[in-house]
Amino acid sequence: MKAITFVTQKGGSGKSTLCISLAVAAQEAGHTVCILEMDRQATISDWLDHRSAEGPEVAQIDVSRIDAVMECLRASAYDYVFIDTPGVDSAGTLAAIRAADLCIIPCRPTPADLRAFKPTLAAIYRLEKTFAFVLNQTPPRSYRIRDAADGLAVLGILPDVNIVARTDHQDAIGLGQGVTEFNPKGQAAGEVRRLWSWIERRMKAGKSLRDVGRRVMKHAEAA
Numbered sequence: 001m002k003a004i005t006f007v008t009q010k011g012g013s014g015k016s017t018l019c020i021s022l023a024v025a026a027q028e029a030g031h032t033v034c035i036l037e038m039d040r041q042a043t044i045s046d047w048l049d050h051r052s053a054e055g056p057e058v059a060q061i062d063v064s065r066i067d068a069v070m071e072c073l074r075a076s077a078y079d080y081v082f083i084d085t086p087g088v089d090s091a092g093t094l095a096a097i098r099a100a101d102l103c104i105i106p107c108r109p110t111p112a113d114l115r116a117f118k119p120t121l122a123a124i125y126r127l128e129k130t131f132a133f134v135l136n137q138t139p140p141r142s143y144r145i146r147d148a149a150d151g152l153a154v155l156g157i158l159p160d161v162n163i164v165a166r167t168d169h170q171d172a173i174g175l176g177q178g179v180t181e182f183n184p185k186g187q188a189a190g191e192v193r194r195l196w197s198w199i200e201r202r203m204k205a206g207k208s209l210r211d212v213g214r215r216v217m218k219h220a221e222a223a
């Protein structure tokens with residue numbers, strides 16, 4: 001069992017949306033998946049209320065239970081556990097980072113979002129966790145973003161695909177679906193499948209990125 005935690009202080013960056021659509025994409029790729037919801041905003045429970053398809057299983061958990069829940073899950077048959085966190089720096093968020101094999105930091109390409117991930121990155125770095133950024137809600141084509149992104153891609157902390165702002169994401173969640181179920185042939189679905197396959201490869205590679213973390217932290221502090 002591998003745990004993937006979606007984390008960043010910034011609300012609205014796409015933690016819950018990506019958590020859901022990637023969980024569905026992972027399930028479509030043949031994995032057994034469970035989602036742990038730690039956010040009281042309950043975006044995922046609300047999504048589940050509208051869902052008619054089977055799986056992934058969803059459990060709402062309180063921070064006080066995460067260690068016990070993770071211990072059970074580690075002995076379970078799930079291939080992946082996806083953890084959605086609230087957009088605040090809390091004990092729950094720290095526990096979710098600690099439980100992760102990989103932390104995903106969704107980030108919109110705005111100065112406010114780019115500034116907001118610093119404390120998250122610091123916590124991930126302190127806990128010596130592997131992480132990756134995902135640029136979300138990007139314009140369809142932006143050479144400026146791609147230029148900046150290429151440097152991070154080389155470090156293995158940025159996927160080779162950005163998630164473009166597309167209404168499919170909003171419509172899918174509203175109907176209790178992942179974006180790959182809502183419009184399987186759409187561009188949003190294609191991007192999410194590519195992102196999942198990058199994450200899967202990234203997790204298999206599993207090399208320590210402590211050194212990369214240190215370099216990124218230095219860069220973030222200087223910015």
Ligand SMILES: Nc1ncnc2c1ncn2[C@@H]1O[C@H](COP(=O)(O)OP(=O)(O)O)[C@@H](O)[C@H]1O
Nearest residue numbers: 011012013014015016017137164165166169170
């Ligand atoms: N790639 C995307 N394209 C369009 N809308 C998006 C995308 N990602 C997220 N959204 C929308 O942005 C809003 C915030 O996303 P959400 O996943 O709830 O963020 P968070 O969980 O980080 O607070 C939601 O209304 C969601 O539908």
Ligand SMILES: [Mg+2]
Nearest residue numbers: 015016039043
């Ligand atoms: Mg959320």
